[in-house]
Amino acid sequence: MLTRRIIPCLDVTGGRVVKGQSFLNLRDAGDPVALAKFYYEQGADELAFLDITATVESRKTMASIIAELSKYVFMPLTVGGGIRTIADMREMLLSGADKVAINTAAVARPELITEGAIKFGSQCIVVAIDAKRSGEGKWVVRTHSATQASNLDAVEWAKKAAEMGAGELLVTSIDSDGHQKGYDNDLNRAISESVSIPLIASGGAGTPDHLYDALTVGKADAVLAASIFHYGTYSISQVKEFLARKGVAIRR
Numbered sequence: 001m002l003t004r005r006i007i008p009c010l011d012v013t014g015g016r017v018v019k020g021q022s023f024l025n026l027r028d029a030g031d032p033v034a035l036a037k038f039y040y041e042q043g044a045d046e047l048a049f050l051d052i053t054a055t056v057e058s059r060k061t062m063a064s065i066i067a068e069l070s071k072y073v074f075m076p077l078t079v080g081g082g083i084r085t086i087a088d089m090r091e092m093l094l095s096g097a098d099k100v101a102i103n104t105a106a107v108a109r110p111e112l113i114t115e116g117a118i119k120f121g122s123q124c125i126v127v128a129i130d131a132k133r134s135g136e137g138k139w140v141v142r143t144h145s146a147t148q149a150s151n152l153d154a155v156e157w158a159k160k161a162a163e164m165g166a167g168e169l170l171v172t173s174i175d176s177d178g179h180q181k182g183y184d185n186d187l188n189r190a191i192s193e194s195v196s197i198p199l200i201a202s203g204g205a206g207t208p209d210h211l212y213d214a215l216t217v218g219k220a221d222a223v224l225a226a227s228i229f230h231y232g233t234y235s236i237s238q239v240k241e242f243l244a245r246k247g248v249a250i251r252r
């Protein structure tokens with residue numbers, strides 16, 4: 001079995017890490033470079049950076065943060081937020097990112113997924129999907145930092161993104177995000193059972209049990225978390241010890 005990955009997520013705006021609940025009420029959660037170095041030293045398997053301002057200016061800030069980080073942090077870096085073109089992807093990858101996450105731009109023009117996969121390799125292209133529960137066993141895709149509803153069913157969109165060449169899916173439950181009450185395992189399992197590319201679960205982590213449930217019940221290949229780590233509720237090593245004791249293949 002492939003080792004499962006623990007991925008801290010740094011949502012960045014104005015050069016600072018922030019954290020909210022269901023994408024709202026954002027609070028300062030620290031300096032991005034310091035936090036990234038801390039998580040690297042703690043044994044994180046990968047790091048995700050999300051530029052939630054997503055302007056031309058903020059993308060330049062993100063590129064300089066990633067360039068600075070790459071000097072100290074030697075684990076896969078995924079960068080997302082406002083990435084709209086091949087040029088945006090190239091800028092992040094040349095700054096030191098290993099993967100780019102595209103969300104709104106991929107919904108607007110799914111061909112961007114294929115173009116990015118052809119240019120840089122599928123392994124560089126993560127399609128981020130922000131999904132909101134819309135009925136029993138149904139989730140709708142929202143874009144623009146979850147401010148706009150689309151007419152896309154989240155499971156169907158995930159299947160299309162995989163067909164278009166995505167290397168990995170980063171699936172965030174808008175309902176669970178930041179509440180530390182657990183991931184939306186129904187959402188993650190529904191998508192994981194529909195695609196053959198890795199799924200990173202996101203949104204809701206509050207205890208090590210939640211991460212275990214996401215990797216088992218939710219059938220995720222990796223777990224992304226922000227609040228649980230930024231607020232120091234649990235350390236990465238505590239989470240990894242817990243998962244290893246439960247028999248999960250984890251890198252230590």
Ligand SMILES: O=C(O)c1ccccc1NC[C@H](O)[C@H](O)[C@H](O)COP(=O)(O)O
Pocket residue numbers: 009010011019020023024050052130144145146172173176177178179180202203204205224225226227228
């Ligand atoms: O994705 C966005 O555009 C966005 C915008 C504003 C605030 C948060 C956002 N995303 C939520 C992040 O992906 C968040 O770090 C993950 O969902 C993990 O959240 P936790 O529930 O705190 O582990």
